[in-house]
Amino acid sequence: MTTMKQIILSLLLLSTNCIILGQNAEDALRYSIYNNYSTARVTSLGGSFGALGGNIGGVTTNPATLGIYRTDEITVTFSSDNENIESKYLSEPSVNTDRYKFFMQNLSYIKSTPIESDWNRINMSINFNRLRDLDRQIHISGYNEGSSMINDFFLQDAQGTYYEDLNYFNGTASAYWTDLIDLTDDETNDIYFSNLESSNTGQNQELRIEETGYINELGFTCSGAYKDFLFLGLSINLLDIDFSQHKSYTEYNFDEINDLQSFTYNTDLQVNGDGTNFKIGAIIKPTPSIRIGWAYHSKNYLSLYETYTSDMAADFTNFTNIDYFDYNLDGQRDVDEEFYDIQTPIKTISSLAVVFAKKGLISFDYETIDYGTARFEPNTYYSFASDNLDISTFYAKTNNIRVGLEWKLKKLTLRSGYAIYGSPFENKINDASREYMSVGVGFQNEQYFIDIAMIQSIEEEDYILYNNEFATLYNNGTTIMISCNYKF
Numbered sequence: 001m002t003t004m005k006q007i008i009l010s011l012l013l014l015s016t017n018c019i020i021l022g023q024n025a026e027d028a029l030r031y032s033i034y035n036n037y038s039t040a041r042v043t044s045l046g047g048s049f050g051a052l053g054g055n056i057g058g059v060t061t062n063p064a065t066l067g068i069y070r071t072d073e074i075t076v077t078f079s080s081d082n083e084n085i086e087s088k089y090l091s092e093p094s095v096n097t098d099r100y101k102f103f104m105q106n107l108s109y110i111k112s113t114p115i116e117s118d119w120n121r122i123n124m125s126i127n128f129n130r131l132r133d134l135d136r137q138i139h140i141s142g143y144n145e146g147s148s149m150i151n152d153f154f155l156q157d158a159q160g161t162y163y164e165d166l167n168y169f170n171g172t173a174s175a176y177w178t179d180l181i182d183l184t185d186d187e188t189n190d191i192y193f194s195n196l197e198s199s200n201t202g203q204n205q206e207l208r209i210e211e212t213g214y215i216n217e218l219g220f221t222c223s224g225a226y227k228d229f230l231f232l233g234l235s236i237n238l239l240d241i242d243f244s245q246h247k248s249y250t251e252y253n254f255d256e257i258n259d260l261q262s263f264t265y266n267t268d269l270q271v272n273g274d275g276t277n278f279k280i281g282a283i284i285k286p287t288p289s290i291r292i293g294w295a296y297h298s299k300n301y302l303s304l305y306e307t308y309t310s311d312m313a314a315d316f317t318n319f320t321n322i323d324y325f326d327y328n329l330d331g332q333r334d335v336d337e338e339f340y341d342i343q344t345p346i347k348t349i350s351s352l353a354v355v356f357a358k359k360g361l362i363s364f365d366y367e368t369i370d371y372g373t374a375r376f377e378p379n380t381y382y383s384f385a386s387d388n389l390d391i392s393t394f395y396a397k398t399n400n401i402r403v404g405l406e407w408k409l410k411k412l413t414l415r416s417g418y419a420i421y422g423s424p425f426e427n428k429i430n431d432a433s434r435e436y437m438s439v440g441v442g443f444q445n446e447q448y449f450i451d452i453a454m455i456q457s458i459e460e461e462d463y464i465l466y467n468n469e470f471a472t473l474y475n476n477g478t479t480i481m482i483s484c485n486y487k488f
Contacts, residue, residue, distance in 0.1 A: 025390040027271075028374040029424060031215065031241065031302060032344040034131040036402070036419050036436045037455070039077045039106050040483035044440025044453035045404025046417025048363040050351030051283055051293030053231070056108040057483075059127055059221050061349060061365065062281035062295035063233030066123045067223035069112045077106035077483040079130075085138055087463070089205075089471035092142035099137050105130050105481060120225045127219045134213035134243050140463065140471045145202035148251060150180045150263075151194050153466040158192045171265050174312035180263055201256040206249070207465055213243035213271075219279075231283040239275035239300060244268070249465070263314040273304030283351075293351035300344040308338075340384075341377035345369050360407035367402070371395035371424040394429065398422035413442035415453070432461040449485035454478070 036047040042057030049058035053068025056075050083099045108127040115121055154175035158166055163183065166173035175181050176192075184191045216239065223233035245268070252262035281295035346369070353363040372395040376384035404417035419436040440453035459475040 024387055025394060028342055028344070028376065028387075028391050029371060029395065030134075030243070031300070031304075031342060032369075032371055032374050033424065034215065035133065036421070036434075036457075037079065037105060037479070037481070038129055039075060040440060040451035040453040040481040041415065041442060043455060043481055044415040044417055044438045044451070045363055045406060046402040046419040046436060046438055048351070048353075048365040048402035048404040048417060048419070050281070050295055050349050050363075050365045051291040051353040052351075052361070052363055053283070055485075056110060056125060056127055057106065057129075059108075059125060059219065059233070059235065060129050060131075060217070062283065062293050062351065063219075063221045063235040063279050064223055064231040064281035064283045064293065064295070066110065066125055066221050066233050067121070067225040067231035067283070069110055069123050070114075070121065071487045072112055073108075073110040073485060073487045075106065075108045075110075075483060075485045076104070077481055079103055079105040080480045081133060081135075081477065082479070083136070083475065083477040085136065086474040086476075087138060087140045087471045088474070089140050089142035090144060095139045095141050097137040097139045099135060101133065101135055103130065103133070104128075106483070118227050120228055123223050123225075125219075125221045127221065129217050129219070130214055131217050131239075132215040134211055134215065136209070136211040138207070138209040138463070138473065140205075140207040140209075140465065142205060142471075143202060144205050144469070145255075147467075147469055148196060148201065148203060149205075149249070149265075149466050149469075150175065150196055150251070152469075155181050155192055155194045156467075160190050162190055168310070169308070171267075171310065171312060174265065174310060178263065178312050178314035179316070180260070180312075180314055195260055196254070196256070196258055201254050201258065203251050203254040205251050205465070205469075207471075208248045209245065211243070211245045213241070216240040229285055233279075233281045235279045237277050237279065239277065239302065241271065241273045241275070241302065241304065243271040259316045261315045261317050263312065265310070265312045267308070267310045270307045271304055273302055275300050275302035277301065289355050289357070291351075291353040291355065293349075293353075295349040295351075297347035297349075299346050300342075302342045302344065304340055304342065306338050306340070340379060340382075343375045343377065345371055345373045358408070360405070363402075363404045363406075365400075365402040367400040368397070369400070370397035372397065372426070394426055395424050396426040398424055411444045413444070415440040415442065430462050432459065434459045447487045449483075449487070451481075451483040451485070453481045453483075455481070 037043050038060045039057030041055045042049045050062040053065045058065035081101045086094045086096050088094050106129050110125040112123045154172050157172045181192045184193050217237050219235045219237040221235035225231050247267045250264045277300045278298045283293040349367045351365045355361045372392050374391050376387050400421045402419040406415045417438040421434040423433040435458045438455040442451045457477040462470045463473050464470045
């Protein structure tokens with residue numbers, strides 16, 4: 001690195017505060033997708049509970065399900081989650097990562113009040129539920145013989161841009177300050193070259209991602225029953241969001257002889273926020289055995305605070321492998337702190353259930369959600385017009401299907417379910433569809449109920465490293481849930 005560049009870098013670190021807008025379409029999708037979990041009974045039925053009642057897990061789908069209750073109840077649900085993510089990159093062998101987590105999935109209290117009128121009762125509840133667990137670990141590794149992030153991303157992104165205006169958010173500015181790329185003449189032009197001596201040099205590439213967090217919902221629901229024929233419900237819900245992500249990307253062992261031996265690019269994202277939504281729903285019983293339900297979920301109105309930091313380190317040696325240049329840009333740590341608002345898509349759910357003389361039931365939910373309608377709200381500093389255009393362009397309307405089967409054998413109940421969630425991406429540019437296969441069992445002893453569910457989830461998606469370089473991720477999860485209920 002030239003002496004002049006070092007002087008300018010020091011001045012920038014001391015005197016500037018770069019504003020980096022880190023929000024993008026990926027953020028909107030992250031807070032719009034939820035897992036298919038609530039209580040063990042509902043989850044073992046594939047989540048298809050929108051036309052039924054008698055379990056607090058149904059309230060997260062349709063608040064009218066609360067109206068079917070005739071007793072007070074306390075419920076707690078615990079979840080044990082095992083996840084394996086297999087990554088396949090280029091022609092390299094697959095790389096696997098495993099994760100285990102134990103947490104409380106659901107906690108609720110229900111109060112049922114009978115009324116001596118055509119409105120048989122008014123029920124109220126407070127319900128905590130984890131909408132989505134955001135913990136994930138990914139390891140992508142492989143040898144790339146024809147592409148490097150230096151030449152095929154940083155260099156391309158820098159061309160035509162004055163060095164002080166290079167993008168700090170995507171690493172291009174850091175690539176310049178660590179000499180991965182440089183100006184061809186002096187610092188008055190905007191033409192760059194790569195310090196890789198061959199444009200097609202092969203090298204090992206490795207990406208490690210560690211994500212933690214959750215999306216929790218605390219709901220307050222009121223529901224009524226009219227002549228045990230019509231059930232109406234309304235819930236007001238508060239959301240709590242916590243998410244952190246660490247990415248570390250490395251290239252090393254270059255085939256061609258280069259001064260550059262390796263570089264590492266790290267990013268850290270921390271998001272905290274809250275939000276609110278409301279849900280309305282209805283259920284009718286045209287016959288004693290048939291239940292028909294419908295529910296509307298409003299947009300989630302989210303206010304988020306995000307901190308984004310990045311750093312890059314590059315290791316240079318001479319041809320005899322004597323270390324003569326080791327400039328690690330640990331001090332070049334770019335920080336972006338932003339408040340922003342997101343509105344996630346609305347959701348509608350149509351439900352049908354058939355009950356067989358209190359011996360068993362079949363249930364069905366049909367859910368519609370248009371991920372392309374999510375929006376960032378403009379603020380004083382940024383309109384988010386391009387981000388909202390990306391959301392409209394790349395995300396699609398999906399139809400999700402859930403089915404469940406339950407059969408009672410005296411005090412023992414057997415359950416099974418299946419759910420498929422369509423891909424949120426337009427024109428099959430990615431997959432990310434999800435499947436849930438579940439089984440469960442329930443035990444009853446007078447006022448006490450214990451439900452156990454086991455769920456197998458499957459998801460496949462492409463993860464882009466840069467430009468057209470991507471890995472395919474195969475996500476397989478096994479979740480065991482236990483719910484304890486006490487009716488009084």
